[in-house]
Amino acid sequence: MSGNKTCRRIGRRTFEYISRPSVAGAGSVAGEMEGQGPQAEWFDVVLNDDRMGQATWEKAESKMLGTAVEYAMKDAGVSRRDVDAILCGDLLNQLMASSFMARDLAVPFLGVYGACSTMTESMLLGGALVDGGYCRTVITGASSHFSTAERQFRMPLEHGNQRALSAQWTATAAGALVISSEQDSHMRLTHATIGRIVDPGIMDSSCMGAAMAPAAFHTIQNHLRDLGRKPLDYDLILTGDLGSIGRRILVDFSERGSKLPHLSEVYDDCGAMMYDVSRQDVHAGGSGCGCSGSIIAGRICKEMREGKIRRAMLVSTGALMSTISTQQGESIPGIAHAVTVEYV
Amino acid sequence: MKYNQYADGFSPAPTCLKNCLLAFLTGGAICETGHLIRAAVMSAGADAETAGMWTTVALICTAQLITGLGWYNTLGRIGGAGAAVPITGFANSVVSPALEYKKEGIILGTGAKIFSLSGPVLAVGFSVSAAAGILYKLLGLL
Numbered sequence: 001m002s003g004n005k006t007c008r009r010i011g012r013r014t015f016e017y018i019s020r021p022s023v024a025g026a027g028s029v030a031g032e033m034e035g036q037g038p039q040a041e042w043f044d045v046v047l048n049d050d051r052m053g054q055a056t057w058e059k060a061e062s063k064m065l066g067t068a069v070e071y072a073m074k075d076a077g078v079s080r081r082d083v084d085a086i087l088c089g090d091l092l093n094q095l096m097a098s099s100f101m102a103r104d105l106a107v108p109f110l111g112v113y114g115a116c117s118t119m120t121e122s123m124l125l126g127g128a129l130v131d132g133g134y135c136r137t138v139i140t141g142a143s144s145h146f147s148t149a150e151r152q153f154r155m156p157l158e159h160g161n162q163r164a165l166s167a168q169w170t171a172t173a174a175g176a177l178v179i180s181s182e183q184d185s186h187m188r189l190t191h192a193t194i195g196r197i198v199d200p201g202i203m204d205s206s207c208m209g210a211a212m213a214p215a216a217f218h219t220i221q222n223h224l225r226d227l228g229r230k231p232l233d234y235d236l237i238l239t240g241d242l243g244s245i246g247r248r249i250l251v252d253f254s255e256r257g258s259k260l261p262h263l264s265e266v267y268d269d270c271g272a273m274m275y276d277v278s279r280q281d282v283h284a285g286g287s288g289c290g291c292s293g294s295i296i297a298g299r300i301c302k303e304m305r306e307g308k309i310r311r312a313m314l315v316s317t318g319a320l321m322s323t324i325s326t327q328q329g330e331s332i333p334g335i336a337h338a339v340t341v342e343y344v
Numbered sequence: 345m346k347y348n349q350y351a352d353g354f355s356p357a358p359t360c361l362k363n364c365l366l367a368f369l370t371g372g373a374i375c376e377t378g379h380l381i382r383a384a385v386m387s388a389g390a391d392a393e394t395a396g397m398w399t400t401v402a403l404i405c406t407a408q409l410i411t412g413l414g415w416y417n418t419l420g421r422i423g424g425a426g427a428a429v430p431i432t433g434f435a436n437s438v439v440s441p442a443l444e445y446k447k448e449g450i451i452l453g454t455g456a457k458i459f460s461l462s463g464p465v466l467a468v469g470f471s472v473s474a475a476a477g478i479l480y481k482l483l484g485l486l
Contacts, residue, residue, distance in 0.1 A: 156444035160420015166355045200347040210351035
């Protein structure tokens with residue numbers, strides 16, 4: 001029975017996309033503050049009103065994700081009818097932004113939750129659906145909005161409080177990709193690693209970078225080991241939202257004892273890239289699913305299609321705590337999923 | 345715990361002195377405003393108790409208005425405890441959730457969430473005053 005099956009597993013944790021699904025289109029939207037940061041030129045849309053003319057912040061986030069999806073479809077030259085499934089997620093309870101976006105789009109929908117790791121989680125799954133022949137064209141994406149995340153995870157917007165210096169700023173941003181076996185593109189998915197949860201025991205929810213760095217290390221190390229590669233075999237290894245603190249921890253930990261030698265030469269982090277910390281009061285950088293979502297769908301896709309990046313490992317990172325788990329005395333579990341994309 | 349210590353080494357050192365100074369200036373300015381209001385009301389002929397009441401009302405109403413205008417969060421970000429501790433901080437902690445949850449309706453939104461931040465303060469305040477009252481009474485019996 002298993003004779004026809006092609007095993008795609010490589011090593012312990014990695015698998016290969018044999019048909020090399022293409023990233024046929026990308027769309028990215030960023031909020032006002034993100035539009036004043038160093039990544040501004042790469043976004044398809046920069047909002048001048050984070051509310052997008054909507055009655056609530058949640059509706060605004062939904063619309064923002066919908067806009068990213070629209071741009072991705074336009075970029076790929078596909079219409080709604082060509083899309084077999086859309087896989088996306090956000091940070092809100094019951095994936096409110098994604099579900100309501102998908103309701104309006106009326107395309108088969110799979111909600112994906114991986115906290116801020118959602119972008120590569122949805123890419124990994126969407127790529128597998130296409131590679132396995134279960135879908136021809138899928139859309140994958142993720143969004144986050146400062147004003148919806150604040151109210152769900154922290155304090156009301158108008159409350160006068162001080163954020164910890166290690167805290168990160170939830171990016172108002174969304175990214176979407178069209179992954180397809182029908183469309184040709186220079187950017188292809190080649191390999192992926194599903195991360196496992198690594199919980200280093202951080203209790204403080206304003207230290208997310210430190211909570212997620214070990215998971216990122218674990219996933220990157222497994223991905224490289226399974227493929228027999230070293231960091232320098234990549235043009236770019238990009239984590240999701242470790243921020244400036246988590247970024248330094250990952251580099252220090254990886255290069256100490258040469259566990260991942262020369263990582264810092266090819267490494268960057270979307271959270272650390274999103275804002276100009278000298279001008280923007282974001283403390284340890286950006287976070288949120290939209291942070292890596294919009295930078296992957298913005299800068300990374302554009303640079304890869306131009307051939308400036310030939311091989312990149314995208315590793316969105318997530319902190320899988322809930323609003324009540326920290327109150328119940330649980331530590332913060334970290335996760336990271338890796339997808340390697342190549343210029344073909 | 346070892347990882348915690350390792351990770352702590354990468355966090356920026358807290359700016360305690362600057363925070364204390366800003367809190368002192370912000371809190372001091374709020375309280376000094378209170379003093380000025382009180383003096384003005386008393387010079388208009390009110391007694392100390394009435395003037396105190398009007399001062400409280402004026403500070404709370406101003407803090408509510410400033411919260412509604414979206415300025416108190418900036419004051420809180422800069423002033424820290426200096427903006428949180430005076431009565432204006434309490435007003436802010438009542439008004440900010442009330443505004444935030446307006447979209448979920450007056451009863452189940454604003455009504456249910458209005459004390460979500462100040463509720464714990466009230467609960468602890470009530471409990472401590474009840475305990476202090478009982479203790480005071482018991483000491484009086486001795």
